[in-house]
Amino acid sequence: MTNDILLFPSRKHSISFRVSSIFSSLSEEEDRAWSQRCHVRCLRAGETLVDHADESTDLFLLQSGEVRAVLRFGVGKEAIVGVFRRHEVMGELSAIDEMPRAASLTAVNDSVVTVIPSAVFHEIIALKPQVNKAVLQLLSLRMRQLNDRVSELSFLDTKHRLYNTLLRLSRIRMDGGGERVISPPIVHSELAEHIGSSRETVSREMARLMREALVERTSRAIILKDPGELSSRISRALQN
Amino acid sequence: MTNDILLFPSRKHSISFRVSSIFSSLSEEEDRAWSQRCHVRCLRAGETLVDHADESTDLFLLQSGEVRAVLRFGVGKEAIVGVFRRHEVMGELSAIDEMPRAASLTAVNDSVVTVIPSAVFHEIIALKPQVNKAVLQLLSLRMRQLNDRVSELSFLDTKHRLYNTLLRLSRIRMDGGGERVISPPIVHSELAEHIGSSRETVSREMARLMREALVERTSRAIILKDPGELSSRISRALQN
Structure with a gap:
């Protein structure tokens, strides 16, 4: 149990991985077993989930709401590098390489997030080849989007x-x-x-x-x- | 045997995966077995290995020389998004997601490249968890570099x-x-x-x-x- 859940005491959030396409290959049983090692965090609009350079390594699964990945320097210098919606995963870079966060993640609307400890994430990847494949494809997609962004900014x-x-x-x-x-x-x-x-x-x-x-x-x-x-x-x- | 090898008939190129840090966990035996399913391609300075939007899905391991990844639009619009040197891997996006090439790869100097069919790459990833982990970390690193590039261009x-x-x-x-x-x-x-x-x-x-x-x-x-x-x-x- 975490304090996070108490922020919205009137609502009950059941955790499931399988809502995300990345984890859709998990069986009901696997889903339940791994979910028990995660917790839910509720964010108010404008609240920050992680900040640039934070050293946390959790993976996040957005259950509802909208979250933005932002690169930020100095005062007022911001570039939005990603917008995440329902059932999308976020924060995978630090979950994979355990380096500080590359961008901050901030809720645009009230949002509910499943917090997946990186140990759980790595266990799933090691045991479930289809999840591993989906993660590789997700990273490829993200890199293609970033390449497009570089083209856009360059040309x-x-x-x-x-x-x-x-x-x-x-x-x-x-x-x-x-x-x-x-x-x-x-x-x-x-x-x-x-x-x-x-x-x-x-x-x-x-x-x-x-x-x-x-x-x-x-x-x-x-x-x-x-x-x-x-x-x-x-x-x-x-x-x- | 491929024709590619005949471009430089006087030189002999032995293939090894283990020179690359991504594949350093392979045993000598595994290295030999998988290498037999690859071939070598020699490029003259200025020669293009793959073009933007090509549909090939091979992974490449640079044995010697230098290769550049370039985004290109219209006449003279180019942005260099990567520079690869000895023992680095290239072309992993299409090898993973089988979508068309995101950038062209062009030799800066005379270069020698090991061409790894995507089927071989996927087999190694599936069987060797340490290689899989190294590939995930490589993709994370590349994404961090692209994020830096977006910051640079934005700010x-x-x-x-x-x-x-x-x-x-x-x-x-x-x-x-x-x-x-x-x-x-x-x-x-x-x-x-x-x-x-x-x-x-x-x-x-x-x-x-x-x-x-x-x-x-x-x-x-x-x-x-x-x-x-x-x-x-x-x-x-x-x-x-």
């Missing part, structure tokens, strides 16, 4: 980095019309942190996109009216 | 990115004086590709560093006379 100007980020953060709208949405809507200062620019620049570019009817903003979402056009502008910028 | 201006790249590409000089060297010396257009800038900008900054006696250039090397000063300038830029 694209602010405007096209913004298009790219809008596409990356959005999900397809389930009405068959081909639009994409970011919901809840992200504020301009956060978009600026995604692309390494200022809030003013983002506001100016967003205003332009709205004039062009490529983006619409409601109280509940940012709607990308023509994602295909944004994509082809990015492709053209990369080829030129 | 540092051209001048400090140049300092960072000079430090990254250099090795400590073995005379105890604390200097670092890049040998053979890298040309300014290549430095520009490392930092996402122009040759002209690099030349201007290098001239300034030489006036400040922080860098010296000979026909055989670029010498960093005071690496500590370059490091503290970068730290100050990150904190400000």
